[in-house]
Amino acid sequence: MTTVQDPRHLARLRGAARELAAPLREVAPAVDRDPGVLPELVRAGRLPWREFSGLPAAYHGAPIRVGGRPTAADSCAEQAVVWEEMARADAGVALGLPGPAMSGFMVAELADATQRERYYGLLASGRPVWTFFGMTEPEHGSDPASMGTALAPDATGRLALTGTKRFIGNGARAEIGVVFARRAPGPLGLTAVLVDAGRPGFTACPLDTVGLRGLELSELRAVGVPVADADVLGRHLRASRRGMWAAVRTFNRFRPLVATLALGVAQAAHEYAEQALRPAPGSRRRYRAHEFADRLVGVRAMVGAAALAADRGAVSGTAASAAKLHATRLAEELTLGAVAALGPGARFDHPLLDKWVRDARAFEFMEGTSNIQRLNLAQGYLQERDRRAVAA
Template sequence: MIELSERVRAVRDLSREAAVDLRSRALAIDTDPDAMDEHYGSPVFEMVRQADTPPQYRESLPSTPLLRAMERGSCLENVAGLIELARGDVGAILACPSPGLAGVFVELLGTPEQQEWFFTRMHGGRRWSFFAMTEESRGNDATAMETRFDRDGEGWRLTGGKCYVGNAARGSVGVVFGRTGRGALSIRAALVEVPAPGWHGEKLDMIGLRGAYISRLSFADVAIPAGRMLGDHLPVTRRGIFAAITTFNHMRVRIAASAVGTALAMVEYVLEHRKNAPGGQLALARAEAGRELVYEAAARIDRDPERGYLSSAAKLGAVGLAVGTAHWASAALGPAGLIEHPLLEKWTRDVHAFEFMEGTSNIHRLHVARGYQAGDADA
């Protein structure tokens, strides 16, 4: 069992308080994710946006205890906070206009000029970013992507399409992955600002996590100006997708934290409304065990960011936990339970989305098996 430091406990406790705001917005965002005007002023949205932004590119806004606690934190600190925020509502978190995963990659691969260009465009809290990697016909196999960058003078032309991309149809700036050639090292990422000629985005009609605004994108000869390709200043092996393996390991733990937080929220909600629900204590014990697994995976990432065995195990276990908890919760409140409790009904839809975020379960079973054979389980 991981013993949390005083700092991690502070992040956890402050995030638990902040989750109340997210839960109060959950049903409204789920009902109409386009109607965001009433949510822009959320103090949690502001905290998330500021925490996602490197200090040198932030606006001059008042700091908060939670922002100070989360600033440049470890993976363990991040997931301890995220579990608590997810107990509020993951859909509301994903609806937040912030740099998000795109910002992580810009910070990893971008020059100072590119970082300033990207992060300053997120000022004001009313613009979304997007991170476009997945393709409809390729799924989790990012190395087989077909979207391409073709040379056009000093710049590039972007052709192809992406699918299942959060906030893409309403985003204004983001990162798009594609190929400059056929080799594995030809997979690159570029900064894109929209609207732009040849760019088309559409929101997909989703059952769960509607706040994430999952979208499909198509590109027809979209101009990428000179200076927008990320990583040109880096060695070839550190320019594209393979440079980001440690980030993917981190993100898998974050998805696991989101799933565990949602499972905890469902258990606590059921026990609040039916104290002696059959199987309630077992469901709670399983959710708390899932939380410990996520803590352990995060601590492992902090020790060795390149070893992804436990992050895959945590993601795999957390998805099964969340779905199983949703099935139990649906039965525990009786035949009309989901009608009488719309927040719980929402969460039972949301949990199925975690399967498709940062790799499906079959992919992670392979990662876990290979890691075990390589001795990573004993590391």
């Protein structure tokens, strides 16, 4: 029987995703110049957003066809393959496509039946719908312990959301998303709420960025945004299974995908460099092609293992941290190695490579910096050592 982890299934899925993703590369320079054009391109049918929506099978209107059969590709192992191919075409455009993205993981973890229907029903409506995941703040970064956004009763006693979120992907084009806020002190006081962008008191504006510009990082502002009990995710769950717990699970599940996006950029730059350096054997020797080719294979295996661990419900996220750490480093070293080998002026002469250098750098900050991944790895190692010591 074929499973979602079957290497033959994943190889066929890779082929199908590569073919479908080709238009992303065609529009990449235009979107990099002006990310505001991306929604127009989507609405004009220039990009295959429905196939890549990442919606669960029950809501997926246009699944990718693999070997003639529709595949929702909603496991982490499948998404790692699909997202690598999308990023190989263009990571900025891929991340800028409509769909559930990170907020979808929170909904999958925490939403009750009504919230699911509201969120997925909107996303499955047939028109493109963008979403956001609002955690990071201008004053407190992505550290949940010091989060300033508050969910508290207003003067009339109704729940209201107040605070600012920054560096939020697709924020200014989104219709709905998840915002994290503090409802009470301590780790259990963190809550995630579903917010419609049209609510009174809610505004979003795009930020000017350098890398992954298609994602249109934005700032979200909430000033007394009314929140109903029906918006509070995990309201039917006990406090220890709500905000922070689900956020950590979301990060663990999303991190292999960030790693695979960095890998896709590295793969694209490698193929480009090999081609561009062909007529110049001297420069080609400077590029360390064999080393990069080996590392691409190694990092792909790490990403695959991390995705598999996430599908099996791994709670530690150690494999995902290792994959993200290595994928980010590879993307940065490879893209910079390619421009160095191509010599002075390479970033002007090869705008795609210039773009990939900028995009590769953005992965360092997305989903936790390398230092944070190293801390996760150290914690994972120590916990495993303690577990073995107790078992022995």
